[in-house]
Amino acid sequence: MPQTxxxxxxxxxxxxxxxxxxxxxxxxxxxxxxxxxxxRVKDIEVCxxxxxxxxxxxxxxxxxxxxxxxxxxxxxxxxxxxxxxxxKHVVFQLHPSFNNPTRIVEAPPxxxxxxxxxxxxxxxxxxxxxxxxDKHLDLYHMLKLYPEDESGPQSTKKPVVMESYxxxxxxxPSECFFARVxxxxxxxxxxxxxxxxxxxxxPVENTNEKxxxxxxxxxxxxxxxNFSEADELLKLASARQQVQAxxxxxxxxxxxxxxxxxxxxxxxxYECT
Amino acid sequence: xxxxxxxxxxxxxLPIPQEKKSRPQKDSQRKPDGISREVYAxxxxxxxxxxxxxxxxxxxxxxxxxxITWQWLPFTSSARKDDLQLYHWVRVVNGVxxxxxxxxxxxxxxxxxxxxxxxxxxxxxxxxxxxxxxxDQLFDLCERFDLRFIIIADRFPTHRTVExxxxxxxxxxxxxxxxxxxxxGEVAGHPLVKEPYNVTQETERKRALSMVLSQTKHQERKDxxxxxxxxxxxxxxMAARAAEEPDLPVPSDVGLESAExxxxxxxxISPSNVQAPAATIAPSTSVIADNASTLASLRMLRVYLxxxxxxxxxxxxxxxxGLRTIxxxxxxxQDLGVNLKPKVPTKAVCAEHLxxxxxxxxxxxxxxxxxxxxxxxxxxxxxxxxxxxxxxKRSQRAADQDRTFVPDTxxxxxxxxxxxxxxxxxxxxxxxxxxxxxxxxxxHKRPRKMKASDL
Numbered sequence: 001m002p003q004t005x006x007x008x009x010x011x012x013x014x015x016x017x018x019x020x021x022x023x024x025x026x027x028x029x030x031x032x033x034x035x036x037x038x039x040r041v042k043d044i045e046v047c048x049x050x051x052x053x054x055x056x057x058x059x060x061x062x063x064x065x066x067x068x069x070x071x072x073x074x075x076x077x078x079x080x081x082x083x084x085x086x087x088k089h090v091v092f093q094l095h096p097s098f099n100n101p102t103r104i105v106e107a108p109p110x111x112x113x114x115x116x117x118x119x120x121x122x123x124x125x126x127x128x129x130x131x132x133x134d135k136h137l138d139l140y141h142m143l144k145l146y147p148e149d150e151s152g153p154q155s156t157k158k159p160v161v162m163e164s165y166x167x168x169x170x171x172x173p174s175e176c177f178f179a180r181v182x183x184x185x186x187x188x189x190x191x192x193x194x195x196x197x198x199x200x201x202x203p204v205e206n207t208n209e210k211x212x213x214x215x216x217x218x219x220x221x222x223x224x225x226n227f228s229e230a231d232e233l234l235k236l237a238s239a240r241q242q243v244q245a246x247x248x249x250x251x252x253x254x255x256x257x258x259x260x261x262x263x264x265x266x267x268x269x270y271e272c273t
Numbered sequence: 274x275x276x277x278x279x280x281x282x283x284x285x286x287l288p289i290p291q292e293k294k295s296r297p298q299k300d301s302q303r304k305p306d307g308i309s310r311e312v313y314a315x316x317x318x319x320x321x322x323x324x325x326x327x328x329x330x331x332x333x334x335x336x337x338x339x340x341i342t343w344q345w346l347p348f349t350s351s352a353r354k355d356d357l358q359l360y361h362w363v364r365v366v367n368g369v370x371x372x373x374x375x376x377x378x379x380x381x382x383x384x385x386x387x388x389x390x391x392x393x394x395x396x397x398x399x400x401x402x403x404x405x406x407x408x409d410q411l412f413d414l415c416e417r418f419d420l421r422f423i424i425i426a427d428r429f430p431t432h433r434t435v436e437x438x439x440x441x442x443x444x445x446x447x448x449x450x451x452x453x454x455x456x457x458g459e460v461a462g463h464p465l466v467k468e469p470y471n472v473t474q475e476t477e478r479k480r481a482l483s484m485v486l487s488q489t490k491h492q493e494r495k496d497x498x499x500x501x502x503x504x505x506x507x508x509x510x511m512a513a514r515a516a517e518e519p520d521l522p523v524p525s526d527v528g529l530e531s532a533e534x535x536x537x538x539x540x541x542i543s544p545s546n547v548q549a550p551a552a553t554i555a556p557s558t559s560v561i562a563d564n565a566s567t568l569a570s571l572r573m574l575r576v577y578l579x580x581x582x583x584x585x586x587x588x589x590x591x592x593x594x595g596l597r598t599i600x601x602x603x604x605x606x607q608d609l610g611v612n613l614k615p616k617v618p619t620k621a622v623c624a625e626h627l628x629x630x631x632x633x634x635x636x637x638x639x640x641x642x643x644x645x646x647x648x649x650x651x652x653x654x655x656x657x658x659x660x661x662x663x664x665x666k667r668s669q670r671a672a673d674q675d676r677t678f679v680p681d682t683x684x685x686x687x688x689x690x691x692x693x694x695x696x697x698x699x700x701x702x703x704x705x706x707x708x709x710x711x712x713x714x715x716x717h718k719r720p721r722k723m724k725a726s727d728l
Contacts, residue, residue, distance in 0.1 A: 047579075047620065049619070128576070132576075133575045133576045134575070135574070135575050135576055137576055137577075137578065139578075165616065165617050165618065166578050166579055166580055166618060167578065167579035167618065167619060167620070168576060168577075168578060168579075169576065169577055169578070169579055169582065170575065170576055171571065171572045171574070171575075171577075172572065172575075227616070227617045228617065229617045229619045229621060229622050231617075232612070232615055232616060232617050232622050233621060233622060233625060235609075235610060235611055236611060236622065236625040236626060236629055237625065239606075239609040239610070239611050239629055240625065240628065240629050240632060242609065243605075243609075243629065243632045243633055243636055244632060246636055247632065247635055247636050247639060250636065250639040250640060250643055251639065253643055254639065254642060254643055254646065257643070257646045257647065257650060258646070
């Protein structure tokens with residue numbers, strides 16, 4: 001990948017111009033072209049928390065045999081920030097009964113809406129920008145149209161929501177990528193180790209034709225689930241406490257028994273503790 | 274008759290003709306009991322009650338104006354060299370028999386075997402290993418048997434292998450073609466010229482093929498084992514090389530090197546040679562090394578999902594545990610109210626989850642140890658120590674010790690004595706229904722259902 005010094009362009013305003021996301025880099029001393037993206041930041045993990053899933057609405061009166069539900073499958077940032085800085089495009093693989101079942105979404109928000117009647121497994125392949133990673137990630141999600149409790153008729157107002165939380169981890173990111181996303185709201189970047197120097201850049205603004213790439217005011221955002229690690233951490237901490245307490249008790253018991261099984265001594269000198 | 278008297282059955286049976294008539298009708302509508310419908314159908318079974326196809330609906334042939342008769346007539350075939358006359362049925366239309374050659378004559382194909390003249394032989398085709406007579410014989414047979422070399426080899430007067438015969442035939446034909454062609458370019462496209470027969474390659478190929486086919490099952494298994502071992506070693510070597518962990522045990526490296534050297538020579542090594550170093554790797558690789566290699570392999574991936582990473586680490590941590598133990602760990606997690614797969618897998622949550630699993634494994638191991646120790650202890654106690662007065666007292670004390678010990682730690686209303694002893698013998702894992710619903714002091718929530726004997 002050619003990596004030469006290029007201009008950074010920060011465009012303001014909503015002018016619908018082609019996305020120009022190029023970064024100014026200090027030219028590396030190495031001669032070979034590829035070195036730019038190949039220089040990696042050791043021992044630092046860049047993490048992108050995402051939520052992916054489906055929201056399905058029953059069409060009610062407008063429903064037909066073959067199209068009873070309208071559903072949307074999507075990949076969004078866990079805090080609803082724009083993922084466009086990391087993800088280049090997402091490929092949604094639908095059931096073969098759909099026309100063109102391989103749908104490519106090239107700009108955020110990475111989502112796809114369709115009408116149908118059946119539940120099936122949707123393949124979600126996430127492709128990253130070239131300086132991020134050349135391998136893609138495959139996820140799978142089961143489209144759910146029908147609510148858990150089948151009591152009563154389906155409501156057209158309340159959709160069936162299935163979301164999964166996950167984190168995309170880049171164990172040794174390229175310097176270029178790292179520099180680019182240091183202050184990006186969608187990306188979790190640990191503090192730089194001391195003595196590390198990278199040009200700190202202003203985050204590049206995303207000017208893609210769809211407008212904004214974040215999902216904070218997305219029409220479906222009212223149905224988005226909240227994923228808080230606090231509850232789970234609490235549960236885990238309490239569980240660990242219990243287990244540790246039991247371990248202590250068991251260790252004590254074991255030591256007692258071990259103490260008891262001393263070789264035979266005259267009873268008078270035998271001391272039980 | 275007497276039997277019927279005894280049983281009190283009526284002497285006169287039902288009138289027979291009636292019986293016979295009703296039976297076929299009944300049988301045709303019912304299948305015999307005792308076997309399923311499908312099985313009965315296999316034997317031919319009962320005919321369908323209604324005809325499946327209405328005969329009147331079958332396609333009717335349009336009434337034809339022609340008069341068709343079938344006649345037994347003689348015929349000849351251009352494929353035959355003699356004048357043999359055979360007979361067959363012929364469809365005659367309006368008295369006119371069909372014309373033309375026998376319809377199957379066109380399938381009488383044969384191979385164009387190039388025949389050389391004697392002068393051509395002298396000029397181009399002489400070979401130290403073949404006499405002219407042999408070559409002539411070969412070509413006769415080739416023509417006769419359409420290049421079926423297996424048959425030709427069988428019938429060849431002197432003993433020659435199939436490959437030799439093929440080689441001679443193809444090289445002669447090639448030479449003739451080239452010699453007869455006005456210019457070399459013209460025949461360059463001919464398959465005989467383009468792809469000459471490679472005798473050595475063919476012999477080698479057939480030899481290798483027969484070797485593979487004639488491998489005994491035992492040998493096959495050995496080969497597969499060796500390949501799998503080599504693959505495993507190569508993979509672990511890759512992971513070990515990428516690992517920056519300093520605590521990767523050195524013996525495993527040494528073991529890998531020697532194993533690699535053993536794999537080097539190829540498929541002539543004996544599997545035992547490879548397995549010996551592999552066996553030394555296994556015990557020396559501790560769980561730490563497992564974790565290290567998992568981390569290393571994760572780092573080799575440029576990108577991965579947090580859930581995937583957790584799965585790998587869990588697997589590495591439970592690598593020494595059997596399936597039952599893993600199930601018990603999962604049961605414990607459930608009892609503690611923890612999701613088997615975290616709903617919000619952040620870095621912190623995954624780390625905690627992993628630690629929790631490891632701690633539960635430790636707990637289960639300790640329980641097992643305790644169980645064994647107790648089993649030992651109780652047999653110790655019940656053993657034949659009646660002879661020595663001192664020991665009797667000792668065992669008594671030990672039992673007392675147990676009895677007083679247990680209630681100290683379980684502070685929720687356990688009756689010391691028999692009940693405790695019985696419980697000690699029946700040591701079960703956590704997750705059974707608790708017999709004491711109230712928890713002491715309600716200090717913290719107890720989602721986990723436990724037995725007193727678990728402690």
